[in-house]
Amino acid sequence: MKILFRHCLVILLGALALGAQAQAEDFKVGFVNTDRIFREANSAKAAQAKLEQEFSRREKDLNDLGAGLKTASDKFEREAPTLTEQQRAQRQKALVDQDRDFQRKRREFQEDLNARKNEELQQVLDRANRVVKQVAEQEKYDLILQEAVYINPKHDITDKVIKALNAATPAATGK
Structure with missing residues (x-):
């Protein structure tokens, strides 16, 4: 009786394994690389261009402000030995104030840029x-x-998604 029970159990487990394997073969998995979509999709490229246009003026102003601060700092370093203590203290205070203002503006710029970038990428x-x-x-x-930590390239459907995304108009994709 024990042998018959074991034999039936082995047959049952084998049948279950075959059924599970058949089900697994019907299970279709795909993978999408969102980083590639953000780099290669036309809508992502358009979003990047929009951000560059939107923030280019502020970035230029910030770069000019930084260059002016460096020039003023270099000038102070050259002239410091010939300045009176009071002049040196005044110029140092002015440079510290300029630097603080520059750092604040740079931080605000970066925060604004990151917020807008997140909005565009979310779209x-x-x-x-x-x-x-x-x-x-x-x-x-x-x-x-x-x-995913690892994905077999045969399951990667990123190219299909990018192609469909690039072919779709914003209205067709719900935007």
Whole structure:
């Protein structure tokens, strides 16, 4: 009886394993590299160009302010030995104030740029996610991953998504 029970158990486990393998073969997985989408999709490139245009003037002003501060600092270093103690203290205070103002403006610029960049990238990601969902439904994927430690390149559908994203107009992707 024990032998018959073991034999039936082995047959049952084998059948379950074969069923699980058949189910696994029907399970279709894909992977999307969001970093590539942010680099290669036309909408991401357009967002980057928009940000560059939007922030170029402030960046130039900030660079000019930094160059002026460096020039003033270099001039102070050259002239410091010939200045009176009072003149030296006044110029140092003015340089410290200028530097503080420059650092504040640079920090504000970076914060504003990061906030806008996040807004633009979120819009690109929202569009890309809609396209990923369309590709998944059309090609009957069960699971699409966006983050993975390792992925076999045969499961990477990033090229399909970028192609579909570039072909889609903003209105077609919901924007």
